[in-house]
Amino acid sequence: MYTVHQVSRKTGVSVRTLHHYDAIGLLKPAQVTPAGYRMYNDETLMRLQSILMFRELRFSLSEIKAMLDSPDFDMRKALFQQIELLEKERAHIDRLIDCARSIQEKGVKAFMFDALDRTEMEAYKKEAYEKWGETAAWQEYASRKVTPDQHQQAAKDMMVLFGEMGAVKHLPPESDEAQAKVKALQQFITDNFYTCTKEILYSLGQMYTQYDRFRQSIDSVGGEGTAAFVQKAIEIYCK
Numbered sequence: 034m035y036t037v038h039q040v041s042r043k044t045g046v047s048v049r050t051l052h053h054y055d056a057i058g059l060l061k062p063a064q065v066t067p068a069g070y071r072m073y074n075d076e077t078l079m080r081l082q083s084i085l086m087f088r089e090l091r092f093s094l095s096e097i098k099a100m101l102d103s104p105d106f107d108m109r110k111a112l113f114q115q116i117e118l119l120e121k122e123r124a125h126i127d128r129l130i131d132c133a134r135s136i137q138e139k140g141v142k143a144f145m146f147d148a149l150d151r152t153e154m155e156a157y158k159k160e161a162y163e164k165w166g167e168t169a170a171w172q173e174y175a176s177r178k179v180t181p182d183q184h185q186q187a188a189k190d191m192m193v194l195f196g197e198m199g200a201v202k203h204l205p206p207e208s209d210e211a212q213a214k215v216k217a218l219q220q221f222i223t224d225n226f227y228t229c230t231k232e233i234l235y236s237l238g239q240m241y242t243q244y245d246r247f248r249q250s251i252d253s254v255g256g257e258g259t260a261a262f263v264q265k266a267i268e269i270y271c272k
Contacts, residue, residue, distance in 0.1 A: 034063065034064075034072045034073065034074055035072065035073045035074070035078070036070060036071070036072060036073075037051050037052070037062070037070070037071045037073070039073075040073050040078065040081070043078075044078075044081060044085070046081070046085070051071070052071075054081075054084070054094075055071065057094065057098070058098065059084060059094055059097065059098045059101075060077060060080055060081055060084060061077070062077060063076065063077050079108075080101060083097075083101060083108070083111065084097055084101070087100070090118045090119070090122070128189075129189065187225040187226070190221070190225075191218075191221060191222075191225075192250070192251075192254050193254075194214070194217060194218050194221060195251045195254050195255050195259060195263065196254040196255050197214060197255075198211070198214045198215075198218070198255055198259060198262065198263050198266070199251075199252075199254065199255020199256045199259035199262070200255070201214060202255065202256065202258060202259055202262040206262060206265040206266035206268075206269055207266075207269045211262075211266045212266065212269070212270055214266070215234075215263075215266050215267050215270040216270070218234075218263075218267075219231075219234050219270075222234070222237075231270075231271040232271075234267055234270070234271055235267060235268065235271040237267070238263065238264040238266075238267030238268060238271075239264065241260045241263055241264050241267075242260050242261055242264045247260065248260040248261075251263060
């Protein structure tokens with residue numbers, strides 16, 4: 034038997050998280066001592082291992098609980114499913130690497146993968162909602178019911194666009210090449226998120242330099258100064 038602290042040290046899962054899993058019925062200890070100490074056995078550790086694997090595959094805690102508590106749950110089948118999902122995740126990462134190499138070959142700074150981190154994109158989404166949550170544009174985006182995979186792919190493609198804009202930042206922002214990139218960005222946002230009017234595009238351009246998160250991510254794929262160049266090119270395009 035293992036105490037909660039021993040399980041925490043063994044698995045890297047915090048004691049607080051283990052307590053939370055217990056509270057929601059996701060991972061109950063094998064027994065609780067009269068003194069109130071949670072004790073775990075090998076069976077509960079196996080369940081924890083499954084939980085951690087499914088969490089890596091981005092299932093929610095409620096989804097994991099439903100699967101593990103289902104009378105039809107089969108660990109062997111679950112492992113096959115996990116392997117299949119991990120292979121898809123690997124394929125996704127391979128596509129990101131190909132994207133990075135493509136940008137690098139065009140003479141742009143190496144692609145920064147943290148710019149596409151899902152946590153980062155969720156932060157983007159939060160900031161966007163705080164600014165646009167009550168607008169028709171956001172409502173249009175919400176109504177499209179974009180899946181996480183679609184959102185991630187669109188985010189990746191948008192970073193490619195920023196990388197391409199970085200490749201022409203040595204030109205004047207009013208140049209035909211730069212303005213064509215802005216037009217492509219506007220159309221991309223319309224196709225993948227919401228109808229991007231010039232008013233919205235102008236505001237987005239301001240956000241690209243006002244928010245460090247946006248500026249750093251854009252500069253990471255296009256080189257230092259790309260966000261400022263994009264903002265200026267958008268400003269010219271919109272006026």
